[in-house]
Amino acid sequence: MRCTFPHMGTMYVAVESLLEGLGHEVIVPPPITERTIELGQHGAPETACLPLKINLGNYIEAMENGADVILMGGGVGPCRFGYYAEVQREILKDAGYDFDMMVLEPPKGQLSLAWQRFKPLLTKVSLSETLAAARLAWAKAQIVDDIEKMTHQVRAFETVRGSATAARSKAIAKLRQTKHRQNLPQLLEEIGTLFQQVPVDLQRQPVVIGLVGEIYVMLEPFANRQLERLLGEMGVLVRRSSFLSDWLRGQFYSLLRFDMQKKARLLAGPYLPHFVGGHGLESVADSVNYANNRVDGIIHVAPFTCMPEIVAQSILPKVSADFDVPIMTLVVDEHSAEAGIITRLEAFTDMVKRRRTGRA
Amino acid sequence: MRVGYPRALLYYHCFPFWKGFLEHFGHQVCVSGQTTKKLLESGIEKTVGEACLPVKIFFGHALALKDSVDAVFLPRLVSLEQKTYICPKFMGLPSMIRASLPELPPLIEVEVDARKDGLRGSNGLWRAACDAAVQLGDGSARQTKAAFHAGQSMQKEYEQMLLAGLDPNQAIASLDCRDSWDNRERDRQRSSGRRNGGKAEGRGTGESGLSSNMPKPNILLLGHPYNVHDGGFNLGLKTRLSGMHFRVTTMESVPARNALYEADKLSKAIFWSLGRRMVGTAMHLFAAEQVAGVMHLAAFGCGPDSMIGEVVEREARRLSIPFISLVLDEHTGEAGFLTRVEAFGEMLTRRGRL
Known part of the structure; x- marks a missing residue:
């Protein structure tokens, strides 16, 4: 059983560690490229959203490298993501691939059946080893988030363009190699040093832009065409509303049917009093939160045809007017090109910067 | 008020x-x-x-x-x-x-x-x-x-x-003059026996009695009700299909119970109410061998339809039932749309003759 799973930003670091800890051979899909998207969109429904197509490309490339079990998330709506696995399996089966797909979702019907399904995944090592693997993976997910936050912070002040990005990839490579939890504190120090070595100019006063939107395109740099790096290198201090560990926690809690959205509902209440699936409610809530915290601008990212984000997109102009904060929606799909996105980002950041100097 | x-x-x-x-x-x-x-x-x-x-x-x-x-x-x-x-x-x-x-x-x-x-x-x-x-x-x-x-x-x-096959627009209009509907319904029941639910039970629906020498191919027009029944959205597709001598079946004329029974056979239940019913309707009619072809009518960018269309299309392909996906938005030109509809219609007619 050689397992693979779809990419979502740096999620592979945590998932790879978890699966290896459970005693399985893991095939991490090759990094996403244009070829991945091309392979994926070939069999996918035309108006399906971008993540579905990238996922498919990931599976195909991983299967080329020998994977035969695909792990995928699921759900019960109303966002399309819940039905992804079903459609993806049919597409790949019809295309002649031989594999087994395991979908992690709230079990329907008998629990014993669900257990039968996941038994081979969980029972290869002892219970204590399973727990250790889970703790290591969770710790790694949190460290990955710390690395991202440090990168955002340092990039806006770096004097040599690209040095923060280089530090980030070094840090992630080191994290991937760490196999034991007792080595993590030392690793954290090393990562700290890596970022401290980046030459910075602390006299700068960068504008602050908050990122809100759909989780996949926010976390996956290939899907948002390196949005964070582009903004950082334009001298913008980027704040991001959701991180990997938030998403993983949300997925886990939804398996146990916990309510994660209380705070979001409170913030978004005056504009959107009901959840709309996906991250639509969070997009509105995070925008209100950022506006309260006086960021200079907000960028809302969404995959093309994403239903929850269209609701958010329709409501955000009102938030923008009420709080007097510029909000731009950036919709991405497989045809988005970096040049077009750079132009829009430059125009937006210029406007935000000028607004600030005008005010001061 | x-x-x-x-x-x-x-x-x-x-x-x-x-x-x-x-x-x-x-x-x-x-x-x-x-x-x-x-x-x-x-x-x-x-x-x-x-x-x-x-x-x-x-x-x-x-x-x-x-x-x-x-x-x-x-x-x-x-x-x-x-x-x-x-x-x-x-x-x-x-x-x-x-x-x-x-x-x-x-x-x-x-x-x-x-x-x-x-x-x-x-x-x-x-x-x-x-x-x-x-x-x-x-x-x-x-x-x-x-x-x-x-x-x-x-x-x-x-x-x-x-269920009796009336168009929703007509049905809503006739709710205003309920008495006349009651009379009409009584007449109709008298003349054609049990009509309600006929589609669920067999081929004996409506027109089939008089179509012994010239069978009209039955098209399943699948889509959300607001796409199928709004002539302003679909450029009058339903009327045009009837004009081309097709029988048009929509989701509403199959009892919900039958559709949902079929939909629950899927390996994962569809979690959109209308989507579930659409897939169920298609599978029910496929199983009863009551359709010559399927037209899936969707709005561009519709989330549920992008998934549902995929499910139905794959099922239709396995059973070799012709399937066409018609996707509309505000830029759709009438001529191009009609050409596709007519080509599909002609293909069905020709298949029926073979």
Whole structure:
């Protein structure tokens, strides 16, 4: 059983560690490229959203490298993501691939059946080893988030363009190699040093832009065409509303049917009093939160045809007017090109910067 | 009070209930007119570009009511059946309208959520009805209950008309002159025996009696009700197909029970109420070998349809039933659309002769 799973930003670091800890051979899909998207969109429904197509490309490339079990998330709506696995399996089966797909979702019907399904995944090592693997993976997910936050912070002040990005990839490579939890504190120090070595100019006063939107395109740099790096290198201090560990926690809690959205509902209440699936409610809530915290601008990212984000997109102009904060929606799909996105980002950041100097 | 109801989206699914309910309280229910080009353009102007055409049409209809009513009735639809949802845009629709159209008269916004069922079997309508009565400021509990039953009986009558093969637009029109409908229905039942549910039981539906020498191919026109029944959206597709001598079957003429029974056979249940029924309808008719071809009519960018179309298309391909996917948006040209429809129709006719 050689397992693979779809990419979502740096999620592979945590998932790879978890699966290896459970005693399985893991095939991490090759990094996403244009070829991945091309392979994926070939069999996918035309108006399906971008993540579905990238996922498919990931599976195909991983299967080329020998994977035969695909792990995928699921759900019960109303966002399309819940039905992804079903459609993806049919597409790949019809295309002649031989594999087994395991979908992690709230079990329907008998629990014993669900257990039968996941038994081979969980029972290869002892219970204590399973727990250790889970703790290591969770710790790694949190460290990955710390690395991202440090990168955002340092990039806006770096004097040599690209040095923060280089530090980030070094840090992630080191994290991937760490196999034991007792080595993590030392690793954290090393990562700290890596970022401290980046030459910075602390006299700068960068504008602050908050990122809100759909989780996949926010976390996956290939899907948002390196949005964070582009903004950082334009001298913008980027704040991001959701991180990997938030998403993983949300997925886990939804398996146990916990309510994660209380705070979001409170913030978004005056504009959107009901959840709309996906991250639509969070997009509105995070925008209100950022506006309260006086960021200079907000960028809302969404995959093309994403239903929850269209609701958010329709409501955000009102938030923008009420709080007097510029909000731009950036919709991405497989045809988005970096040049077009750079132009829009430059125009937006210029406007935000000028607004600030005008005010001061 | 004059209460406005936009003739768009789930108007075709649940309007009769609200009509019966509101009229019981003595309100005058005003429905916006047919979808026209002008109405569509006013809607497009006020919506974000990424929204689907049916939502843009809805905005147009809401705007059309602006000057003629005292309040606009706008249910926030979350779920139509237990354990399902509908498209997230319906859940956010009242908020989208509030944010984009501040010029509208007050909105009566009630939440219809079958997942939080107030009264067993009402699919969330009882809660919504109580809420509506409070917002309208009228009615004791007893009156609300009576109005609720008035609504339900009107809805039931409507659904029976649809099962008998009537077009929703005609059916809603005939609700206004209920007596004449009763007479007509009696006549019809006398002449053709048991007609309701006929489609579920076999080939003996309606026209098949007279089509012994020239069988008309039966097309399954699959899509959300607001796509299939709004001539302004689909460029009059239904009428055109009938004009091309096809029998057109839609989701409404297959009993929900039969459709859902088939839909539950899928390896994973579809969690959109209407999507589940669409897939079930297709599978039911496939199993009964009652369709010559399937037309899937969807709005560009529709989330559920991109998945449902895929499921039905793969199933149809396995059974070698012809399938065409017609995707429309506000830029669709009539000529190109018709060419595709005609080509598909001719292919079906030719296949039928072989």
